[in-house]
Amino acid sequence: MIYPIVAFGNPILKKEAEEIHEGENINELIQDMFNTMDNASGVGLAAPQINKGIRLFVIDSTLMLDEKDEEKGIRRVFINPIILDEYGDNYSFEEGCLSIPDIRAEIIRPEKLTLEYFDENWNLKEEEFSGMTARVIQHEYDHLEGILFIDYLKGLKKRMVQSKLVDISKGKVPTDYRMVYPLK
Incomplete structure (x- = not known):
């Protein structure tokens, strides 16, 4: 089944997600x-x-890398993840979000993290991730905390996206996938 993506403005995107019961x-x-x-x-x-x-x-960071990259991407599921530590140099990268189509922004994040999570078989893991894989994990983890990448924007940059955000919540944005709009 392919679900519709929830668009910006839906309250679920700003709520902290609930833990899944093991098993x-x-x-x-x-x-x-x-x-x-x-x-x-x-x-x-x-x-x-x-x-x-x-x-x-779920993530598939293999799509963000090419052959010349030293890092190898992963396609994986993360259940009840907990970021134990974020470290390394902070670096900026342009992020986007399926729930906020047509808006991209430079976001600064640490280059590495240590994550505890369950895999799809309920095996507890603790693992270090870096580079693009760490960034994708940080972005998706934020969703579980009720944080969107645009929450990191400040001042003028934040004001510049406000009208686009209203349009997104009303469904006035083209996408190649189904969405559910809170104000449509």
């Missing part, structure tokens, strides 16, 4: 999330973006 069967949902992300040509998708307030996201 819950979410295999079908995980597959649906990968299908939804792939259909929208995304590199990550958090459950709140499909109107599910649970601590789950």
Whole structure:
């Protein structure tokens, strides 16, 4: 199943997601999330973006890398993740979001993180991620905390996107994937 993506303005995007009880069967949902992300040509998708307030996201950072990159991307699911530490140099990169189409902005994030999470088989993992994979994880993790990448914008940059955000919430933005708009 391919879910519609929830657009900016839906309250679920600003709420902290709830932990999933260990052992819950979410295999079908995980597959649906990968299908939804792939259909929208995304590199990550958090459950709140499909109107599910649970601590789950999927990523495919292989799409952000090419052959000359030393880093290898991953395609993976993260259940009940907890960022244990973020470190390394801060660097800026232009981010976008399936829930906020047509807006991109330079966001500064640390280059590395250590994450604790469950995989799809409920195996507890602790792992270090860096580069683009770390960035995608940080972006999707923010969704679970009710934080959007535009929340990092300040001053003039934030004011410059306000009218676009209103248009997005009203459905006045073209996308190649299905969306649900809170003000339409």
